[in-house]
Amino acid sequence: MVFNSLTFIVFFVMVLLLHRLPLSWTTKKANLLVASYVFYAAWNPPFVLLLWISTIVDWFIARGIYAARDKSAMRRRAWLLISLAANLGFLGFFKYGEFLLKNWQLLMASFGIDYQPVAWNIVLPVGISFYTFQTMSYTLDVYLGRSKPLKSFLDFSLFVTFFPQLVAGPIVRPGQLVPQFAVEKYATRDQILWGLGLMTLGLFEKIVIADGGLASTADAVFGAQGPVGFADAWLGTLAFSGQIFCDFAGYSTIAIGTGLCLGFALPNNFRMPYAALGFSDFWRRWHISLSTWLRDYLYVPLGGNRKGEARTYVNLMLTMLLGGLWHGANWTFVAWGGLHGLYLAGERWIRDRTGIHGEPVRWINRLALGLLTYALVNVTWVFFRAHTFGGAAQILQGMAGLAGDAEPVLATIYMIKVAVLITCIVATHWLMRDRDIEQVVSRTPWWLTGLACAAMLFAVIITQGSGTAFIYFQF
């Protein structure tokens, strides 16, 4: 089920009440586990089987790896390969099957072979990329000697399935969450209130800004049938930059708030990314749980920056290309990752050559670098949002002012909405660049926070929402 639905409100109230009953801690955890399965099954019941298989496979394989730690490296590697094959096999089948088949068809066609694959009618299990990476992190940690296997199957199952972050992250590591299952805990009154506040903020971002304020503009521009002019192309892309941020950060914020209401702490997934100064800074602020996952389980094992300059660039590009592919089975996502890889490599090259490693000090330089970063990030969003390279080229042509006499696409009201909302989003990111929301709220008069919360909740209620799925569910 999605957070922005009436079903979730009813579900959450029931879970919260159940969690407050005077039951044993083990029973409460079992309740949470069942609730998490219900949460997932409410979308498509049969796919709960995938969660169970993933849970059981990694539970036993991690134990197998640990048992073989002093005996045979070959055996440990064999266990790991089974885990990777199972996890990536499911991911590959459900998410990349059709993509691979289509590319195989194109390859055959280039050799003059007319290969006609059967129709691929496989539904993508929601959030499969998220929980696959989460379970893999457990097995990989055990394999890399970073942690021991868990002793409680219940704790491990709950770690894999914990509903607040199950389908769209944050992707948590065992060490971040599992210890919280060990000791009985209640959410304090303040944790519940603050959790509800975060949920309100997340719903506001998703329902009011992403869906209500920006989605139609991005849809209109990226769905245009002909050339798109300069202003329309930029406004459509800016709208998508705001939409994707508010959609995804909104989900993460609701997840964190939901967890907090139950007494659990989930890590931040975003830290004002549109105020980033450069691209390594951007990736420290955008989808933090994925970027650190890719760093720890892909970039570092590949050698990171420890094997010379050339290899560092190769590792960087490989990590970002695969990170792009993680987002979706389409070459446009690979291009998106590749472009970010090039940005990171270019930034590294410049920093290495100039010896400048810190952030600019003068505000004008900071602003210039920040806006340049944001503008270049927007160029990457074109590939992320467009379904084809042709579509992306059409928008990029417009952004470069090369669309000729393109027909206008956006109504004035859409242009105003984008201008106002994007200005607010970017300004907020700059104002809160080095502070988290808890610090800001602590320094704000309580009545002002109350007014802001009430305004957001009221806007959520009268915008109503339509239970639109979060964009990242498809990943």
Place this chain on the structure above:
Amino acid sequence: MSNPDTLGKEVTRRAIPVTRLVAIGWLVLALVTAGVIGWELQMRSIGLVAGDLDDSKAQWAVERRKIASGDYDDVVVIGSSRILFDTNLDVWQELTGRRPIQLALAGTNPRPMLADFAADPEFKGLLVVGVTPDIFFGDWLGIPVFAGVVDYWKDQSPSERFGNQVGVFLSRHLAFLDSSYTLTALIDQVNLPNRGEIVRPYLDVWKVWETTDDRQTFLWSGIENNKRLREHARMAWGPFDGRLMEEAPITRACEEATDAVKKIRARGGEVVFIRSPSAGLYYENELHSAPRARTWDRLLRETGAYGVNFEDYPAMQGLDVPEWSHLSRDSAKKFTRAYVGELAKDLPWLRSRLRTEVGS
């Protein structure tokens, strides 16, 4: 703890703001409660009513499942908004003893539904197909919000089904829950000068209908009572450029319909076509863009099906079509009485299955 050496080190902790959270909570509760009450009163004052259940794919799916479970009276209505607004289910039931399942959808071409029923071996009932010429004989399938509806009732998630029930419950008590009066919709209704030929979102269709149980749909009273809303609705149906519809899509529509009628009749079912009234510039435009001889007459000729066209019956003249495309609530009852009367009289399938006397 399972592995205290490593796991505990990176455990996530979250700070709670140091502020008066309880006071904030009470303030939020008070302001939001006052705001919602005020908003509800404001929405009621412009004509929204509690009990207007809105329409959606989920509501459509509820009705569609009645057919799948066999819990219906063998009569199904499909089509676009005209047959949806212009058919009164109570009148149908009163005249025939059979209450139709209402599956017509606003802004949607009924041909995919027609094909779906033709392909369903279990369907042996009467299919009443509303024909709005510029939609039925065109290639446009419909507005995005109802896209994929034909299969949706089978694919709908348990969460969506439950959510719809909660939504219906709330809509029975709260008037402001209306997809046409969301904050987003209200902002998009601001009329500003646009570049070039852009007319939307201002000229998107605003609220025109009201829906109750069984998807019984009426023209919204706001359209009848408010001149500005009525004139906006008329403009929204445009442009009325009178451009003649192309032959190819008309041929496709007739071929698809012929195939469907043949299949349904082969297993004992029946199909009838209904052309509801239109008026004003919209009707004039239809006369030019979809001349009857090229569309309606051809459809009946090729399918061999029975049809009721409002142009042919005195009882269907002079009805009130406030925004040129849909009948007022009272006129919808009169139109239903008239066309069902014709069906009960002239359509053997229905005549032989009447559960009451016509007009009783």
